[in-house]
Amino acid sequence: MKTIIQRGHLIDPSTQLDKSADIYIDNQLIVGIDDAPIDFVPDQIIDARDKHVIPGLVDVQCRVRQPGSSQKANTASETNAAAHGGITSICLPPDVTPVTDNAAVVELIHHNNQKAGNRCHLYTIGALSKGLEGEQLSNMGTLKRTGCVALSNALKPFGNNLIQRRAMEYAAGQEMLVVIQPYDQALHADGCAHEGSLATRLGLPPIPEAAETAALAKDIELVAQTSARTHFGQLSCARSVDMIRQAKKDRLPVTADVAIHHLFLTDRDIDGFDTNKLTFPPLRSEADRDALREGLKDGTIDCICSDHQPHDIDAKLQPFPSAEPGISGLDTLLPLIFRLVDDGILELHQAIAASTSNPAKIFKLPAGQLATGELADLVIVDRQAHYSCEPELFYSAGKNTAFKGWDFSTKVVKTLVAGKQIQ
C-alpha cells in the first residue's frame, strides 16, 4: 500500500520540520518527504490542504484497564480511543491484575492488542518488584527481553529505602529506564484533596505537598547513588519542578512528565464536590499549576501525558472522598495540547515535542518523528475546528472527563498508525 499525504503543513520539532509538503508512505514507513521516491505510484492520495500533519502522540502513562478491570474499559476500546485521539503509542503501567511482573502477562497484553487489531502501538512498563509488593526484585532481565520499555513500582511503596535502592541499581545494570511517581503513603494518609484553603473549607481530608516532595527528594538522592536513568511521572507541585530543575543542573539522569489536566485545573475546580475532578495526585494550587507550565517551557519537564484512567459510572457516583480518582484523558489529550498553544502557554513546537519526540526519546520508542525511514505514525489535525467537549462522543469507554463543555480549536482528522489509516 502506497500513500501520499498531499500539501499538509508538516511540523516535527525534532527535525525542525515546519513547512507545507507531501509525505510518501510505503507500507509501514515514511519513504519520502517533499521529494517523491523514484517510481512511486500511490494507491491512495490523502488531501491535507489547510491541515497540520504532526507525528502521532506518544503517551507514557495510560491505563487500558485490561487485564483486571475490564468492567471499566478494555484494550480494544482504549487503543481505538487513543488512535482516534491522535495518539499512536501508549505505555501501560504495571499495576494491572495480574501485575506485569513476568513474561506471560507482557505477552497477554500484546496478544490483547493484536486481537484488538493493533490500533496503536502499545508498550508495557514492567514491575520493579515481584507483585509490586516492594520486597523482592522482579525478573528485570526477562521483562526487558519480552519487550518492557521501562520498570516501575507504580504507586506501591517499597518495603524500605534499601530495597528501592537495590531495585534501581539492578535496573540500571539492565540499562532499563526506571519510572517513579513520587508518593509518600503515610503523608498522603486518607487525603483526597490538595491541602489548601479549599480543602479546609470543604472539610476534605487534605494531601500535603510533602506527600509528593518528600518522596521525590529521597528518590532523587537514590538516583544520585545508583545512576539509574529515572523518569518522574505526573508531578503536581511547584517544589517538585524546582527539585527536578536542580537535579538536571546536577547532571543527574532524570526526566519528568506532567499530566495534561494539571496544566489546566486547580483545586478550585473541585468546589461543589465534583468527583470528575478527583485525581491522583490531586489538583493543586494556581501557583503549582503555573510552575508546572513554567517547567515545561524551560525544559525542566520533558513531556506531557494523559494519565488516562477510564472509569465506569459507579466509580464516580459516590461522595467525593469515596469516589475513585482519575480522568479519562485519551479523547482530550490532543485538543488540550493545542489549547496550551492557543492560550499562549507553550510555543507550538514545544507543545508538539513534549507529546511526541521527547517521550519517545526518553522511553526509546521508535516513534515521534516525521522523517524518511521512520514508522508512518502521524496525525492530520484541523486547527480551525470549533467544537465543545462532549463526553458522550468519546471513543474511550470512560466518560469521566473534567473538561465537559470546554471549547477546543483542534480536531483529529485522520490518524495513521504504521501507515494504516484508523477508521
Next chain:
Amino acid sequence: MNNANLQLTDEGKLKHFLSIEGLNHAILTDILDTAESFTSVTDRSIKKVPILRGKTVANLFFEASTRTRSTFELAAQRLSADILNLNINTSATVKGESLLDTLHNLEAMQIDMFVIRHQDSGSAHFFAQHVHPGVSVLNAGDGQHAHPTQAMLDMFTIRRYKQQFENLSVAIVGDIKHSRVARSQIHALNILNTGEVRIVAPPTLLPKQADTLGVQVFHDMNQGLRDVDVIIMLRLQKERMTGALLPSEKEYFRQFGLSSERLQFAKHDAIVMHPGPANRGIEIESSVMDGNQSVILQQVTFGIAVRMAVMSMIVSSGKENP
C-alpha cells in the same frame, strides 16, 4: 454546581439544608426567628403542630449519633410527621449495596425528607443531587464538612443569651481540623456579622490556611480567651492521640482544657457552649461544664426548635414549588 444553588429554590427559599455556606443573613435570621416561635410549642403540654402531617421523614444515619438523631426525631414528631429511623452502619451498605441504591430504595417508600449523616465530606450534596424532585435532604453531619443544624442551634443559643452578634467576640476551641461543627459555626458567625471569630488549637488540630475561613487563629488558650463573650468547646476524639496529633490527654487539658481559672480570661458574663458529647477532664472541667456560665443543656433543648424550624421552612418552600 455550587452549594447555594443546590439548596435553594429559584425563589431563594430552602429546598435542602446542606451547609451554612451559600446562605445569606436573611435566611439564617429567618431560621432563628422561626425557631423562636417553635420554642413555645415545646413548652406546651401538648407539644404538637400539624405542619408535617402526612409527611414521612427518614433518619438515615451512617454514623452513630444520639442527640442529633433523637432531636431530629423529636422535631419531626412535634411537627406531626411519620418517622423512620435507619442506622445504616449495621444495615444494607455492609452487605454491599451502593449508597444510591439504598437511597432509591427508600425513595420508593415515599419518603419526603431525608435527614442524613454520613462519614464522607460532601455526602449531603451527593444525596441532594440524586434525590427525586420534591424530596429534601437535611444534612445532619457530613464528614468534616458541615453540620448546619448544629451551627444554627448554637447561633440560636448565642442570640438568646447575647441578643446580637455584631459586638461579640466568639472563641471556638479544640479540634477544628476534623470538625464539621466548627466549619459550620464559623460560616454562620461570619454571615451573622459577628464582631470577632477566633479559633484556638495547636497547629496539629488546625486545617491549613485556617485564616482563610475568616477567623483569627490562636495557639495559646489564655490569649485566645481574653475578653471573649462566647466560648465554644469542641469534643476531642480519643483517636487523635494515636494519630500523633497530640502528646496525651493530660497535656491537652493543661494547654487547651477549659478550667475555671482559664474561664477568668473571658468576660465575666461569657457563656460556655459545647456541641456534645463532652469529655469531662479532657477538654472541659466538670465545674465549668456544670457551672452557671454553662449553657450546654439549653443548647440541646434549643436543638429541637431549630430543627423544627428548618424542617417547616423546607416543607413550606415545597408547597409553593410543587
